[in-house]
Amino acid sequence: MMGVFERSIRDRPLVWFFALAYAVSWAFWLPAVLASVGWIGPVPSRHLHLAGGLGPMVSAIVVTALAEGEPALARLARRCISGRVWIIIAILIPAGLFFTATASIVVFSGAAIEWSNVGRSTEFPELPRSVYWVANVIFYGFGEEVGWRGFALPRLQSRASAFRASLVLALGWAVWHAPLFAFTPGLSSLGFVGAIGWFVSLCLGSILLTWLFNSSGGSIAAVALFHGALDIFIASPVAAELPNVMGALLTVGALLLIPVFGRQNLARQPRCASG
Numbered sequence: 001m002m003g004v005f006e007r008s009i010r011d012r013p014l015v016w017f018f019a020l021a022y023a024v025s026w027a028f029w030l031p032a033v034l035a036s037v038g039w040i041g042p043v044p045s046r047h048l049h050l051a052g053g054l055g056p057m058v059s060a061i062v063v064t065a066l067a068e069g070e071p072a073l074a075r076l077a078r079r080c081i082s083g084r085v086w087i088i089i090a091i092l093i094p095a096g097l098f099f100t101a102t103a104s105i106v107v108f109s110g111a112a113i114e115w116s117n118v119g120r121s122t123e124f125p126e127l128p129r130s131v132y133w134v135a136n137v138i139f140y141g142f143g144e145e146v147g148w149r150g151f152a153l154p155r156l157q158s159r160a161s162a163f164r165a166s167l168v169l170a171l172g173w174a175v176w177h178a179p180l181f182a183f184t185p186g187l188s189s190l191g192f193v194g195a196i197g198w199f200v201s202l203c204l205g206s207i208l209l210t211w212l213f214n215s216s217g218g219s220i221a222a223v224a225l226f227h228g229a230l231d232i233f234i235a236s237p238v239a240a241e242l243p244n245v246m247g248a249l250l251t252v253g254a255l256l257l258i259p260v261f262g263r264q265n266l267a268r269q270p271r272c273a274s275g
Helices: 001-011 014-036 049-051 055-068 070-079 085-109 129-157 162-176 178-182 192-217 220-234 243-262
Strands: none
Touching: 001 014, 001 055, 014 049, 014 055, 014 129, 014 162, 014 178, 049 055, 049 129, 049 162, 055 070, 055 129, 070 129, 085 192, 085 243, 129 162, 129 192, 129 220, 162 178, 162 192, 192 220, 192 243, 220 243
C-alpha cells in the first residue's frame, strides 16, 4: 500500500502538494471558521491564523521527501538561505513602496502619518513589534513561500511560461485563503467586488514574486523576506489610505514587469524549472 501511495505522490506531486497544504492550513483555521458562524464557542487562540501559514511549507517538505528523497530536501533547504544581494533587494522593495506611498499620502491628501505605528499589527496587538515581525516572516514568509514558490512554481514553470505559471499558482494560492474570508479582519469585510479586486491583486503579486524568484536564481529566502516585509509594511496602521496606495504602486510595478522581462521567463535569465 505504501508503495502505491508513494508512486502516486511521485506521479502527481503538485496535486498532493496543494491537497496537503490545504489540509494542514485549514485544520488550523477550522475552529475560527466554526466560531465565526456560531457553531462553537470562542476560538482557543487567534494565533491559529499564524500557525495555518505553515501549511504550504509542511506540505512541500513532506511531498519532496516522499517523492524525491533527501537530496531534493537538501536542495530545498539550501535555497532557503541563498540569495545574497537579492535578500537585501527583497526587503528594500517593500520598504521603498511604503515610503513612496506615505510620501504620496502626505503630498496629495495632507493626511498625517502615524509613524509610531510602523510595523505594528492590528490583528495581534498583544505581540511586541519585534515578535510580530519574526512571526510574520516565519509563518507567512517562509511558511508560505517554501511551498508556493519553492516547491510549486518550479514545477509549474517546467510545463508553462513564467507568466502562465504565475496565474495558475495564484489560483491555487487564492483557494488556500478561502477559510480566511470567514474570520480575518481584512478579508471578511470584503464584498463581492472587493473579493474580485483582492484576487486580481493576488495574481499581480504572484507575477512580482515569480520575477523575484527567477531573477534571484530560485532564492526562497528572497521571496519569503519580500512576502513577510510587504505584509508588515502594508498592514501598518499609519494611515487609512496606505493599503490602497501601496496596492496601486504594486499593481503598476507588476504590470510593467511583463513587457520589460517578457512572459516566458519574467526575468533576464531562464526561469527556474526544477525543484
